[in-house]
Amino acid sequence: MKKFMLFAGGLVALLLLLANLGSMVLLGLSVWLLYIVFKKFVRSESIFGKIGWAILGLIIASIAFSNLYAVIGLVAAYALYVIYKNWNKEDDDPVVRVIEDDDPFTNFEREWAELNK
Known part of the structure; x- marks a missing residue:
């Protein structure tokens, strides 16, 4: 069930990423242009x-702010990364797994975890 949920979440994240890919590219381009305009403004x-570069910077900043949907694409890309990292991850909970040990505290923790399920 865990793999199915990861697959479904990955599919949704991939579709969101593809849907917002254009705005992500335009956001990256506008941030790069803002950097160039800032360098020209300082020089x-x-x-x-300076007034001309400031006006051009404001125009490019408005283009950048209009692409806020690119943030959704960035979140979807991060979700794909997290799903990829968790795909083959095993549940390694030290309290729940059976430990062949005669330590009474370890056995108590395991039994307590089973009772709380």
Whole structure:
């Protein structure tokens, strides 16, 4: 059942990632352009040059903020990563697994965990 839920979650995350791929690319491009505009703004020595770069930066920033759906794509990409990492992970709970030990505290913890199920 765990594998099925991971597969279903991965499928949904993949579809969300593919649906938002265009906005993710445009967001990356606008962030890169904002970086270039900022570098040009800092290097500019004239007032009119700084005003022009600031206006261009505001226009590009508005393009970047309009692609907030790209955040959904980034969350979907992270979900795919987490699902990939947890696909073959075994449940290794030290309280529940049977330990061949005569330690009374270990046996008590195991029995207590079984009673609380």
